[in-house]
Structures are given as structure tokens and as C-alpha cells.
Amino acid sequence: MNKLLKAILLLCATLLPTSGYATTVTDLSVESPKNGDGLTLDISWNISVEGEHADAVLVVRSKDGESWEQTGDIIAISDSAAYEHSDRLDVPGTWSYKVVLLNADSPEDLDLLLAQARTSSVVSGEPVGKWINTNQGHIALMCLILLVGWLMLHYTKRAMSGDEIYIRKMPGIDAIEEGIGRATEMGKPVLYVPGIDDLQDIQTIASMLILGQVSKTVAEYQSDLIVSCCIPIVREVADEVVRAGFFQAGHPDAFDPTSVRFISSEQFAFCAGTNGIIHREKPATNIYFGRFFAESLILAETGYVNRSIQIAGTAEATQLPFFVAACDYTLIGEELFAVSAYLSRDPRLVSSLKASDMIKVACVAAMIIGTILASLDNDILVNLFTISG
Amino acid sequence: MKRTVPLIISFIVGLVMVGEFFIPHYKYRAVTSELLEWGLILAAGAFILGLVNLVQVNLPVVIQKKEDWGYKLVMLITLVVTLLIGIYSGTGRQDDGEHYKWLFDYMFVPLNATMFALLAFYIASAAFRAFRARNLEATLLLAAAILVMLARVPIGEAIPVVGDYLPKVMNWIMDVPNIAGRRAIFIGAALGAVSTGLRVILGLERSHLGGE
Numbered sequence: 001m002n003k004l005l006k007a008i009l010l011l012c013a014t015l016l017p018t019s020g021y022a023t024t025v026t027d028l029s030v031e032s033p034k035n036g037d038g039l040t041l042d043i044s045w046n047i048s049v050e051g052e053h054a055d056a057v058l059v060v061r062s063k064d065g066e067s068w069e070q071t072g073d074i075i076a077i078s079d080s081a082a083y084e085h086s087d088r089l090d091v092p093g094t095w096s097y098k099v100v101l102l103n104a105d106s107p108e109d110l111d112l113l114l115a116q117a118r119t120s121s122v123v124s125g126e127p128v129g130k131w132i133n134t135n136q137g138h139i140a141l142m143c144l145i146l147l148v149g150w151l152m153l154h155y156t157k158r159a160m161s162g163d164e165i166y167i168r169k170m171p172g173i174d175a176i177e178e179g180i181g182r183a184t185e186m187g188k189p190v191l192y193v194p195g196i197d198d199l200q201d202i203q204t205i206a207s208m209l210i211l212g213q214v215s216k217t218v219a220e221y222q223s224d225l226i227v228s229c230c231i232p233i234v235r236e237v238a239d240e241v242v243r244a245g246f247f248q249a250g251h252p253d254a255f256d257p258t259s260v261r262f263i264s265s266e267q268f269a270f271c272a273g274t275n276g277i278i279h280r281e282k283p284a285t286n287i288y289f290g291r292f293f294a295e296s297l298i299l300a301e302t303g304y305v306n307r308s309i310q311i312a313g314t315a316e317a318t319q320l321p322f323f324v325a326a327c328d329y330t331l332i333g334e335e336l337f338a339v340s341a342y343l344s345r346d347p348r349l350v351s352s353l354k355a356s357d358m359i360k361v362a363c364v365a366a367m368i369i370g371t372i373l374a375s376l377d378n379d380i381l382v383n384l385f386t387i388s389g
Numbered sequence: 390m391k392r393t394v395p396l397i398i399s400f401i402v403g404l405v406m407v408g409e410f411f412i413p414h415y416k417y418r419a420v421t422s423e424l425l426e427w428g429l430i431l432a433a434g435a436f437i438l439g440l441v442n443l444v445q446v447n448l449p450v451v452i453q454k455k456e457d458w459g460y461k462l463v464m465l466i467t468l469v470v471t472l473l474i475g476i477y478s479g480t481g482r483q484d485d486g487e488h489y490k491w492l493f494d495y496m497f498v499p500l501n502a503t504m505f506a507l508l509a510f511y512i513a514s515a516a517f518r519a520f521r522a523r524n525l526e527a528t529l530l531l532a533a534a535i536l537v538m539l540a541r542v543p544i545g546e547a548i549p550v551v552g553d554y555l556p557k558v559m560n561w562i563m564d565v566p567n568i569a570g571r572r573a574i575f576i577g578a579a580l581g582a583v584s585t586g587l588r589v590i591l592g593l594e595r596s597h598l599g600g601e
Contacts, residue, residue, distance in 0.1 A: 129416070
């Protein structure tokens with residue numbers, strides 16, 4: 001019955017005169033993006049307005065050319081202009097598109113609308129999926145990563161053959177062992193906070209690598225370690241890392257499973273819980289390595305009040321001033337990623353620092369050359385390092 | 390074997406995930422999405438382990454009535470009550486009028502705001518220490534801070550003659566030395582991150598697996 005009613009309505013609608021607005025859609029085109037994923041099509045068209053015009057347009061698509069569906073939001077129009085819409089498809093293949101002109105009287109039912117409203121001609125297109133992003137910025141970045149990888153392997157080879165690689169002295173990292181020693185002498189624990197971000201963040205990963213070295217040193221000194229975690233999966237990994245550190249130091253029996261604690265996954269609840277640990281258990285040394293946000297200063301100031309030695313490291317530029325103000329030692333940005341190599345003195349890891357330094361020299365050179373070229377109206381280097389698409 | 394298998398998994402998964410940035414094809418993205426979903430499932434499962442850990446750490450303290458056991462008891466009661474109300478309310482727990490929503494709006498939000506508000510006092514005490522002119526660097530920091538703070542408040546603009554120039558000085562401090570310093574940190578950190586990522590993917594970094 002509903003179908004019959006709909007058919008009658010459709011018939012009536014087709015017999016009715018179309019609205020009298022003088023808006024036309026021209027140059028409708030469909031094309032696959034340059035570095036498309038095989039499920040995206042870019043639709044573009046021009047709207048030409050003369051006198052009374054349509055209020056909005058709607059893009060519809062069809063896989064078989066018969067049943068149409070709306071794609072994207074209704075686009076309001078007021079003047080002659082070029083429009084575009086990026087359409088995300090569910091399945092690959094050839095898709096047909098047309099643009100429907102809408103005004104205030106347009107019916108809400110799409111079938112009725114398509115029968116009654118003015119539409120553009122139908123154009124079709126097929127998305128093409130690319131297996132490599134050929135954007136200049138992507139290629140440049142890929143080359144940079146390959147170069148870092150090659151340099152790392154090159155310096156590793158040199159280090160393994162006996163070449164000595166110099167690392168500058170970093171007081172912040174040296175202070176870790178001093179801090180653990182102090183905690184041992186005072187008979188108080190060491191508190192380690194690996195930031196509040198998830199495990200996929202590179203700062204958390206770096207923090208876990210440092211935790212391995214820290215737990216080994218704590219075990220060697222036969223001191224106590226408390227690890228305060230904000231994310232459950234980070235706690236699980238930290239638990240394994242600390243266990244491995246104690247095992248490696250030859251004291252697997254000294255590992256306390258309750259020393260690696262999940263506090264809360266809520267930022268300030270975690271902050272309150274960790275502050276509680278600082279106040280109650282009075283750790284002699286607090287180590288904050290990882291990604292921190294607003295809780296950084298609350299934790300560091302509480303530690304300061306507790307008179308703990310505090311060592312912090314983060315690549316989060318907004319939190320660095322807080323750590324600098326409240327901690328005894330602060331590792332800035334890249335230094336956080338160097339801690340593990342510095343502590344282990346493993347030539348394979350130290351060589352990776354050398355590789356990073358070489359790339360840094362290249363970056364500085366690129367910046368100087370880029371500044372000169374940009375001042376001479378030449379954007380070649382700017383475009384080379386622009387990531388888009 | 391205990392170390393080799395994780396190293397192989399790290400290498401393959403790391404390489405596949407790095408590839409996502411360079412390979413836009415949807416078939417490749419389907420693989421990486423699947424891997425990310427596995428990660429999400431693991432992370433969700435870890436919440437249960439986190440819950441077990443909370444009970445493991447806090448319950449013995451309450452039972453043995455160790456120091457500050459009352460706080461732990463409050464925490465455990467809150468944990469159980471929130472959990473039960475959340476389960477009882479089901480999918481509509483975030484609707485108005487539900488007990489879970491009430492707990493969130495009238496317990497969690499004010500407590501969260503209280504902790505955040507404490508930050509103002511911590512900033513004041515940290516700034517007091519940081520801005521003491523002990524050496525040249527600290528004096529420069531103090532001068533820059535005074536200029537920026539003055540330029541951001543109405544009283545700064547009201548200072549005769551100097552007030553007109555303060556916003557320009559502030560903008561210069563924020564846009565030139567500040568941005569230059571931040572960019573240097575960003576570039577260094579980005580390179581450090583690439584190097585750390587490659588160390589883990591290539592298996593050079595093994596301290597998280599127990600080292601050699």
C-alpha cells in the first residue's frame with residue numbers, strides 16, 4: 001500500500017512543473033584524488049546563479065545508476081561559485097553522481113525530491129587506489145627515515161668494530177643513579193611516573209625503555225621502586241619491564257608485584273593518587289619521564305615540598321617550563337630519547353644518537369638554505385618538506 | 390625464544406604501521422586498522438587487569454589496617470559503588486536522571502575541577518622560585534615574564550608611554566624567541582622519536598625485554 005502511494009506521489013511530482021529558479025550546475029566532474037586510497041572520489045562543480053536562485057544543493061550518488069543516496073551534507077549556496085565535495089565510499093567500483101538543486105519547498109523524501117527537483121547531468125567515476133604516496137613531502141620524509149636507518153646501521157657497524165663514539169655529559173641522566181643511591185641511603189623508595197599518555201605514544205615507549213635501566217639500577221642497589229601508572233596497558237608493560245630489570249640485576253626475588261600500580265585513567269584522579277603516594281610514602285627520588293600535561297606541575301611541586309630529588313624529561317614543550325621550575329634536573333625534548341642509550345652505554349644504541357645528530361646537522365643546513373631561498377622567493381625547500389594529502 | 394619472538398613481532402608490526410603513512414591504498418589500511426583494533430582490544434582487556442591491581446594493592450592495606458587505610462577503604466568503596474551503578478544503569482547510564490550521571494556530575498566533575506584549580510597555587514609558588522634573579526638567564530626570564538604579564542593585563546596598557554609599546558614587545562617575545570625555542574625542541578624531539586622508533590623496530594633496543 002505504501003509502495004503504491006509512493007508511486008502515485010512520484011507520478012504526481014513528475015507531472016508538476018519544476019520550480020522557477022534560475023540556477024544551473026555546470027562542469028560537474030568526478031575524479032580520483034592524486035594519492036587516493038581507492039575508496040575516495042572528489043566531486044567538483046560550478047554553480048551559476050541568475051536572479052532568483054536555489055537555496056542549497058545536495059550531492060547524490062548511485063552504484064547501479066538507479067537507486068540514489070545522499071552523500072555529505074546539504075550545501076547552502078548564495079552566489080555563483082565553484083564547489084567541491086570529497087566522497088568516502090563503502091565499496092570500490094564505478095559510482096555515478098548528480099547534484100540536486102533545493103529550495104524551501106523541496107520535499108524531504110529523496111525519491112520524491114529526485115523526481116521533482118532540478119538536477120545536473122549524471123557523471124561517473126572510479127576511485128583509483130595508490131600503493132605509494134607520491135607527495136613530495138611524503139617522499140622526503142621516507143628518504144629522511146631511510147637515511148636515519150642507514151646512518152644508524154653505519155655507526156653501529158663502526159661502533160662494533162671498536163670506534164669510540166663520544167656522548168656529551170648529561171647531568172640529568174647522571175643524577176638518576178645518584179638519586180637511586182640517595183634513596184637507598186635514606187631507606188626510602190624511588191618513584192617513577194611514565195607520563196599519562198597511552199602506550200602508542202613514543203614518549204611512553206621511551207619512558208618504558210628508561211624504566212628498564214632504572215629498575216635494573218634500583219635492583220642492584222637493593223632499593224625500592226614504585227611505578228605509578230595512569231593507563232592500564234602501560235602498567236602491564238611497566239610490570240614486565242620492572243620484572244625483567246630485577247631479573248637482569250640478579251635479584252628476581254626482590255621484585256614486588258604491588259610496586260607497579262595502576263592509579264586511575266582519569267588525569268586528575270591519577271594526579272591526586274600519585275600525590276598521595278608522594279605524601280605518604282615520601283620517596284627520596286621522583287623520576288618523571290614521558291608525556292605530561294597539566295598534572296606535571298602539581299606532581300613536581302608536591303615532590304618539591306616533599307624534598308625529593310626530582311628528575312624530569314618530556315618532549316611536551318608546554319610542560320617543560322613547569323618541570324624546569326620545580327625539578328632539580330630536566331631533560332628537554334630529544335634528551336628524553338637519549339637516556340636509554342646513555343644509561344646502557346651499548347655501542348649499538350649510542351650509535352643511533354650519532355645518527356640523530358648527523359640528521360640534525362642536515363636539518364640546520366636545510367633551514368639556513370631554505371631561509372635564504374625563501375627570502376629570494378624560491379619555495380623549493382618549503383614545498384619539499386610540506387606534508388599534504 | 391622469549392626475546393626473539395617479541396623482536397620479530399615488533400619488527401613486522403612496526404614496519405607495517407610505519408608503512409601506513411606512505412601507502413594510502415584501502416586494502417593496506419584495512420590491515421593496519423585491524424592491527425589497531427587488536428591493540429584497542431588488548432588495551433580494553435588491560436582495564437580488567439588494572440582493576441585487579443587496584444584491589445591487590447589497596448585491599449591488603451585495609452585488611453591489615455596499615456597507615457592511612459581509611460583512604461584506601463574510601464577508594465575501594467567508591468570503586469565498587471561506581472562499578473555496580475554503571476553496570477546496573479547499562480547503556481543509558483549517561484542519561485539525565487540516572488545515578489551514574491549524578492555520580493559523574495556531582496562527585497567526579499567537582500573533584501576534578503578542585504584538582505585542576507590547585508594548579509593556580511602551584512604555578513604561583515613555582516613562578517616565585519623560577520623568577521628569582523640568581524643569574525643572567527634567570528634575570529632574562531624574569532624580565533621577559535614581567536613584560537609578557539604586563540602586556541596581557543589592562544593595567545599594562547594604562548602605563549603612560551610604555552603601555553603603547555608593551556603589546557608589540559610581548560608579541561615579539563612570543564613570536565620570535567619563544568617560537569624559535571619551541572621549534573628547536575620540536576625538531577630535536579621529532580628526530581629523537583624517529584631514532585627511538587627505529588631502534589625498537591630494528592631490535593637494537595632491547596632493554597624492555599631484559600637486555601642481553
